Amino acid sequence: MKFLFLLISLFSxxxxxxxxxxxxxxxxxxxxxxxxxxxxxxxxxxxxxIWESQQIDNLSYPRPLKCALxxxxxxxxxxxxxxxxxxxxxxxxxxxxxxxxxxxxxxxxGIIEKLNSFLYNGNIPVxxxxxxxxxxxxxxxxxxxxHAALVAEIGSDGVLYVIHNNWYRPNxxxxxxxxxxVSKYFLNLGLIRQWMPTxxxxxxxxxxxxxxxxxxxxxxxxxxxxxxQYNVSLVVPKEIHDEIINGKGRSTSGASxxxxxxxxxxxxxxxxxxxxxxxxxxxxxx
Numbered sequence: 001m002k003f004l005f006l007l008i009s010l011f012s013x014x015x016x017x018x019x020x021x022x023x024x025x026x027x028x029x030x031x032x033x034x035x036x037x038x039x040x041x042x043x044x045x046x047x048x049x050i051w052e053s054q055q056i057d058n059l060s061y062p063r064p065l066k067c068a069l070x071x072x073x074x075x076x077x078x079x080x081x082x083x084x085x086x087x088x089x090x091x092x093x094x095x096x097x098x099x100x101x102x103x104x105x106x107x108x109x110g111i112i113e114k115l116n117s118f119l120y121n122g123n124i125p126v127x128x129x130x131x132x133x134x135x136x137x138x139x140x141x142x143x144x145x146x147h148a149a150l151v152a153e154i155g156s157d158g159v160l161y162v163i164h165n166n167w168y169r170p171n172x173x174x175x176x177x178x179x180x181x182v183s184k185y186f187l188n189l190g191l192i193r194q195w196m197p198t199x200x201x202x203x204x205x206x207x208x209x210x211x212x213x214x215x216x217x218x219x220x221x222x223x224x225x226x227x228x229q230y231n232v233s234l235v236v237p238k239e240i241h242d243e244i245i246n247g248k249g250r251s252t253s254g255a256s257x258x259x260x261x262x263x264x265x266x267x268x269x270x271x272x273x274x275x276x277x278x279x280x281x282x283x284x285x286x
Contacts, residue, residue: 021053029252033154034126035203037250038243040078041126047077048150048163048195055195062165062191067148070165070195071129074150078127080237087131087146088139091235094129100236103138104227111227112212115203122205122212124151125240125249130162130200132223132230147224151234152197153254159218162200165193168222180219198222 024046025031037045051074055061061070068090072083082097084090095101102118104111116122127150131138134145149164169182169192177184182194199218206213223229243249 022049024049029254031254033254034252035154036120036123036125037252038240038248040239040243043078044127047074051195062186062193067165071148071150087148090148091131091233092139094235094237098238100241102234104232106228108215111215116211120244121210125236126151127240129235131233132225134230136231138231138233149225159199159202161197162225163197166196166198167193
């Protein structure tokens with residue numbers, strides 16, 4: 001067992017040379033599209049992208065039951081003192097810090113009403129903590145019945161993405177590779193979780209008022225983040241909420257270099273949006 005851990009560690013060290021973060025220019029809004037970005041959300045998003053490449057060098061993180069720990073890591077990198085080893089503890093930590101808590105209903109019109117009434121004109125700020133729970137009380141329940149994520153960018157398809165310790169892989173689909181699964185690169189290293197973005201919701205808005213008029217779940221297979229299947233809560237950290245109240249939130253149109261519409265699963269099980277990150281020769285050697 002120790003030899004296997006050493007071997008995986010060695011692979012991860014060699015992999016670091018080919019794992020590079022997505023670009024983080026001075027102005028994120030020139031490259032990425034956001035509905036509502038604040039200075040704190042900007043920092044969280046940057047560290048989320050950096051963690052995409054660094055997670056593989058921290059082998060205790062791309063593991064089951066570590067979703068809250070990964071979100072905690074990104075918040076810590078962003079110098080925010082919120083933490084929790086479980087989803088409930090993480091949500092409670094942000095709530096205790098005077099974060100704005102919103103629990104979504106499971107039916108469509110209730111979700112629409114809640115987002116329009118309790119958030120910011122129907123916009124979900126970047127850096128919002130998302131918790132999906134099997135039970136209605138997201139602050140209780142057993143590990144493995146909850147999942148945590150952070151709200152990220154808008155893809156070129158107009159879909160709102162979350163970034164999280166993704167568990168979706170071929171054995172969830174009878175061995176079939178599909179987009180937005182844990183990459184085969186990670187799986188070949190024995191890592192069955194991966195910090196990465198996946199589609200979440202498509203929010204259809206009225207062109208005149210900006211209010212949400214429809215909401216579509218874009219990745220129901222990742223059921224523990226799907227508000228139509230699980231009990232999903234949102235917590236906006238106080239720092240982000242205060243920035244919005246003080247007029248420091250903005251939307252960006254971005255160039256949307258992240259183009260999920262073009263994703264195809266190749267023979268290595270690596271999605272095309274990040275295929276430039278991975279060295280295919282290294283994969284062949286595994």
